[in-house]
Amino acid sequence: MIPHTYLRGLDAGDYDIKGVHGIRHARMPGRWRLVCSYADGKRHKARLFANMAAMGQVEARQSWEWHHIVEGQHFADVDFAGRLPVLYVEQLPCVLISREEHAAYNRLLHIRETDELYRDTGLPAGLRQRSSTVAAAARDRANHPQLRTRVGELQHLYRDAYAGDRVLTTIAMNVLDDALSQLR
Numbered sequence: 001m002i003p004h005t006y007l008r009g010l011d012a013g014d015y016d017i018k019g020v021h022g023i024r025h026a027r028m029p030g031r032w033r034l035v036c037s038y039a040d041g042k043r044h045k046a047r048l049f050a051n052m053a054a055m056g057q058v059e060a061r062q063s064w065e066w067h068h069i070v071e072g073q074h075f076a077d078v079d080f081a082g083r084l085p086v087l088y089v090e091q092l093p094c095v096l097i098s099r100e101e102h103a104a105y106n107r108l109l110h111i112r113e114t115d116e117l118y119r120d121t122g123l124p125a126g127l128r129q130r131s132s133t134v135a136a137a138a139r140d141r142a143n144h145p146q147l148r149t150r151v152g153e154l155q156h157l158y159r160d161a162y163a164g165d166r167v168l169t170t171i172a173m174n175v176l177d178d179a180l181s182q183l184r
Contacts, residue, residue, distance in 0.1 A: 026166040080182035082135030118157035
């Protein structure tokens, strides 16, 4: 289940299913963003679509996908607690979006040019190894200024990627602010 701190600043209520939050869509009046952890989303996807159908909105389940609002490969760069394997599945927020919207975000967030503009080079390629390396670096206070800069670059990336969508931008900033709070 996602921590409520990730939803700070949004009017997010449970969407008839514990752990699944409905938030009014930022760009489409009368529509909602459904946000939850990946595990909750997978567990409740059939029920979500049954609820939508009961309210007159019949959708093809296979045309909708769960999108991590902060991608795992990016979160691994700032996983100062070294908990990525658990957080990725159980806590990092996902949003239910159309396959086409998901493909568009993935094209933007996963290309080499995005990495060159917004991410540090030299981190290990494997997510778990990257997460462990970052957590070890965070234990040394001398690294904190550089790590704060790394978070700032990812905040810039997600503000740019989600420009015009207050819901996704707010959640991404909350997730990254939470990571930043791990640097004490």
